[in-house]
Amino acid sequence: MSTAARQAYFDRTHTDDLIAFLGTSPSPYHAVASAAERLEKAGFRQVAETDAWDASAGGRYLVRGGALIAWYVPEGAGPETPFRVVGTHTDSPNLRVKPLPDTGSAGWRQVAVEIYGGVPLNTWLDRDLGLSGRLALRDGSVRLVQLDEPLLRVPQLAIHLDRQVNEGMKLDKQRHLTPIWGLGPVDEGGLIEYVAQRAGVEAADVAGWDLMTHDVQPASYLGRDRELLAGPRLDNLLSVHAATAALAAVATAAAAGAELPYIPVLAAFDHEETGSESDTGAQSPLLGNVLERTVHARGGSREDRARALAGTVCLSSDMGHAVHPNYSERHEPGHHPMPNGGPILKVNVNNRYATDGVGRAVFAAACDKAGVPWQTFVSNNAMPCGTTIGPITAARLGIATVDCGIAALSMHSARELCGAEDPYLLASAIKAFLEG
Known part of the structure; x- marks a missing residue:
């Protein structure tokens, strides 16, 4: 496709908003809050899991830690109405603060961290690095924290002290990844005291925390023609943002009278990078419980739930690999996805991805309806294939599932790279999928 033709698809406003x-959104908790803010502007309202849910039409969402489930019930939807689900995840590989964070060596103050997910260590x-996450207070409340300032740094050993560094760097996760954040003796309690002060709470009121590091350099366009996007956490906040924008657009159109044959759903899970085994991960009953409760809220039975799920399709949206030059x-060799070539369909016959031939047809129909190009990703047979929440969702709920995403380089790096046009193309395809 020519540059002029591609530019016809491109809405830079979407990428600016991304x-x-x-x-x-430096942490999963912030990503959920940012997505919720956008949904509320589109008329969605938050509901609590502990409350009874009503059958009225409209948009709703719930938050559980670093996970968010949102859905829109159109006018006239019956208890057997199928769902169109977009599955994503809010977490990214990084360095996370340990329970006893204050440490140090040789006159340096340091912060003890644990490796979260599949991290290419040298990229950190x-x-x-700044700090972000949440503080759990003794009164049961939670306070989000986002310190976008250069507080920490993991210094590399100078080449003069490691002459073989360019022949292969070997980093010990325990000894070599501990960030520095000052000089002097170990300051017991100093980190949490500092974070609490910046969050406007007393350190004595902090009962627990989930804190992590993030690169303070903001995302930006890259290249002569600004046709690339470089930034942190593209895997998988790009998909969370695209799905949120698509759901908001579909809900707004439905509220204005557009016909909607399905109930569109956004499922943004946490802990995908570590296997999804948590109460906010894709292996939890969270999504299944939400879908079931919406059926029951509309007066449905177990039979209605089974009918609804039988007609449901899930689009699992996660980052994929562009061909590396x-x-x-x-x-x-036969599948070389490129940036700005449109969304990718992810296929693996060993079910590392959930896509099959029928799912391919669903994905192709959505892209055709949106008028966007699309590509296919398949791993080299000699290389291990990653996986997503797609197979987990398909197996747990018994619903048809398709894996997709966009092509990127440097996946799981502290900073990743993709085409600047692809976020809008993906959001357009997701919107068409949710509309049915």
Whole structure:
């Protein structure tokens, strides 16, 4: 496709908003809050899991930690009305603060961290890092924290002290990834005291925390023609943002009278990068419980639930690999997804992805309806294939599931790279999918 033709699809406003979303979402908890803010502007209202749910039409969402489930019930929807679900995840690989964070060595103050997810360790060296996450207070409340300032740094060993560094760097996760944040003796309680003060609470009131590091350099356009996007947490906040925008657009149109044959749903899970085994992960009953409760709220029975799920399709949206110009031999020779080539359909016959031939047809129909190009990703047979929440969702709920995403380089790095046009193309395809 020519550059002029591609530009016809491109809405830079969407990518500008994605950059803003990434900036306000350094942790899963912040990503949920940012998505919720956008949904509320589209008329959605928050509901509590402990409350009884009513059958009225409209948009709703619930928050559980770093996970968010949102759905829109159109006028006239029956208890057997099928769902169209978009599954994403809010977490990204990073360095997370340990329960006893204050440490140090050789006159340096440091912060003890644990490796979260599949981290390319060298990408976190010599970066200015901030802190974000949440503080759990003794009164039962939670306070979000976002410190977008250069507080920490993991310094690389100088080449003069490691002459073999360019022949292969080996980093010990315990010894070499501990960030520095000052000089002096170990300051017991100093980190949490500082974070609490910045959050406007007393350190004595902090009973627990879930804190993590993030690169303070904001996402930005890259390249001569600004046709690329470089930034942190593209995997998988790009999909969370695209799905949120698509759901808000579909709900707004439905509220204005557009016909909607399905109940569109956004499922943004946490802990995908560590296997999804948590109360906010895709292996939890969270999504299944929400779908079942919406059926019951509309007067439905177990039979209605089974009918609704039988007609339900899930689109699992996560990042995929673009062909790397310096390592093209690592990719499947016949499938070379490129940035700005449109969303990718992810296929693996060993069910690391959930896509089958029928799912391919659903995905193709959505892209055709949206008028966007699309590509296919398949792993090289000699390379292990990653996985997503797609197979988990398909197996747990017994619903047809398709895996998709966009093509990117440097996946799981502290900063990743994708085409600047692809976020809008993905959101357009998701919107068409939710509309049915």
